Amino acid sequence: MRMQGRRAVTRHPGFQANIRRMQPFRPKHYAIVPAAGAGSRMRSERPKQYLSLLGRPLIHHALSVLCGLPEIDKVFVVLSVDDAEWRQHDWSGLGDKLVPLFCGGATRADSVLGGLRAISDRAEQSDWILVHDAARPCIAPWHVEKLIREVSHEEVGGLLAVPVADTLKQSDERDHVIRTVPRQSLWQAQTPQMFRYVMLRRALEQAREVTDEASAIEAAGLHPKLVQSDATNLKVTYPLDLHLAEWILRNREA
Helix, strand or coil, X not given: CHHHHHHHHHCCHHHHHHHHHHCCCCCCEEEEEEECCCCHHHCCCCCHHHCEECCEEHHHHHHHHHHHCCCCCEEEEEECXXXXXXXXXXXXXXXXXXXXXXXXXXXXXXXXXXXXXXXCCCCCCCCEEEECCCCCXXXXXXXXXXXXXXXXXXXXXXXXXXXXXXXXXXXXXXXXXXXXXXXXXXXXXXXXXXXXXXXXXXXXXXXXXXXXXXXXXXXXXXXXXXXXXXXCCCCCCCHHHHHHHHHHHHHHHC
């Protein structure tokens, strides 16, 4: 009889509602990949994100990793309004996590902000946004997992980065050395960069000339956490970088 009574209590709608309220809130993780640029330094007529890398568009490699991670709920690719090439490629193998948004702007900040506005009806203020460069095809699952693990309990957020190893020189307008810059405490920023939806959107609304999301957060007087990455998460900027990316991916697979 006591067992029957207990079952009767657990079936009560009010009891079930209380159980749901007691469950901890789990913020979602959304990836935004701005891909509206032209990549002029690659000296190619095609946008950089569509250059071939191991038989796939360059951007495919990063999207594949992001879509394959169970921690990532959705992957939004922010494309130029007049992007004519996206639909020429087959993205079906990446599953239903991938969502293209044709709202890219003239700058990276404009594209990321456009993506944030486009998902405003889906994202909660406390959800995490991971912004990743379309031109970083060698991102690995463990890079993203480490970022999420080390930043999830941070109040501000953070980014992948690598401590500067080379000696740094500051030049004048004629490319002559003015001085050597101490490299202690200097880091080279990478992506993904991970911040709360509301914090990142507000920061980008106020700082539109920044070259990465962490800079917008810094302009708001906040201090993102640096999470150590490695040099394999390189950004393809110049033609030689495409060959380096191919070498990294081939050897990683091996």
